[in-house]
Amino acid sequence: LNALGDPHDHALGDDDLLGVAALRALAVVVINRRIAQAIAAGVELTLDAPAGATVIGVVGGPEKAEVARALGADVVVDRRTEDFVQVVKAETGGRGADVIYDPVGGDTYQRSTKCIAFEGRILVVGFAGGTIQEAALNHALIKNYSIVGLHWGLYNAHDPAAVQQCHAELTALADQGLVNPLVSERLPFDAVPDGLQRLGDGTTVGRVVYQAAP
Numbered sequence: 001l002n003a004l005g006d007p008h009d010h011a012l013g014d015d016d017l018l019g020v021a022a023l024r025a026l027a028v029v030v031i032n033r034r035i036a037q038a039i040a041a042g043v044e045l046t047l048d049a050p051a052g053a054t055v056i057g058v059v060g061g062p063e064k065a066e067v068a069r070a071l072g073a074d075v076v077v078d079r080r081t082e083d084f085v086q087v088v089k090a091e092t093g094g095r096g097a098d099v100i101y102d103p104v105g106g107d108t109y110q111r112s113t114k115c116i117a118f119e120g121r122i123l124v125v126g127f128a129g130g131t132i133q134e135a136a137l138n139h140a141l142i143k144n145y146s147i148v149g150l151h152w153g154l155y156n157a158h159d160p161a162a163v164q165q166c167h168a169e170l171t172a173l174a175d176q177g178l179v180n181p182l183v184s185e186r187l188p189f190d191a192v193p194d195g196l197q198r199l200g201d202g203t204t205v206g207r208v209v210y211q212a213a214p
Contacts, residue, residue, distance in 0.1 A: 027053040027098040028117070030088055031073075032108050056091060058084045060202065067205050071182070088115040096120060106131030113139055120145045182206035188213065 057073035059065050060080055068076045075091055077084045088097050096117035102109050105127035112122055113136075124133065124147060135147050155163050173179045184206035187195045195208045 028056065028088075028092055028096075029053050030056045030058065030084070030097040030100045030112070030115070032058045032084070032100065032102050032104050032112065054091075056084070056088060056097065064205050067182070085111050085115045092117070099123065101125060102133075103127075104129040105133040109133035109135075113143070113145075116143065116145045118144055122147050124149045183209055185209070186211040 054074045055072070056075040056077065057068040057071075058077045058079050059068050060078070062078060065076045065078045075087065077087045096115045098117050098120050100112045100116055100120070100122045102112055102122055102124055103126040105124075106129040108129055109122070109124070110133065116122055122145065127133070140147055170179060182205075184204065185195065185208045187208060187210055189210065189212075192210050195204070195210075198204050199208055
């Protein structure tokens with residue numbers, strides 16, 4: 001169940017962080033608010049990068065912060081009590097992050113532009129915050145960073161071989177125990193509506209999955 005509980009986040013993490021983002025040795029990666037599942041995917045995949053990457057996870061609340069630390073994030077920022085921009089600057093000596101993984105959009109994206117490094121990459125993965133970000137291209141020019149969009153589903157139409165390769169690589173990592181998607185709850189059918197409500201409220205940690213009765 002765990003191996004199947006979260007393939008999309010790990011596929012996105014694999015393609016985003018190791019492919020599209022061209023993750024380099026000693027890179028600093030910020031993962032914004034994809035709750036624990038993306039932190040898990042990001043930590044597991046970036047630790048395979050040359051010389052290892054520093055992972056800064058941005059989460060909401062102390063419970064999620066503890067999960068992110070347990071998963072191996074080097075630095076954890078509780079966005080409810082801390083400003084991730086200031087933390088990133090402090091942790092990098094003012095240089096900023098090499099890669100910022102942004103599934104949130106809106107103000108989170110705008111703030112990410114304040115702490116992206118020279119030749120850094122902001123990965124636009126989604127708009128979970130409800131507001132689609134607007135990019136000021138003059139700012140990207142002046143600070144010399146890239147804004148990279150990734151629509152994972154589109155690869156099925158344009159590069160299905162990449163999807164198959166990604167799946168094969170992730171399956172091999174799962175077989176070796178190197179990736180382990182965080183499934184925090186397994187619900188019977190009658191508890192699914194409550195699980196969906198808590199997911200929408202942002203109070204869950206990791207994946208919440210429906211487990212069929214035997």
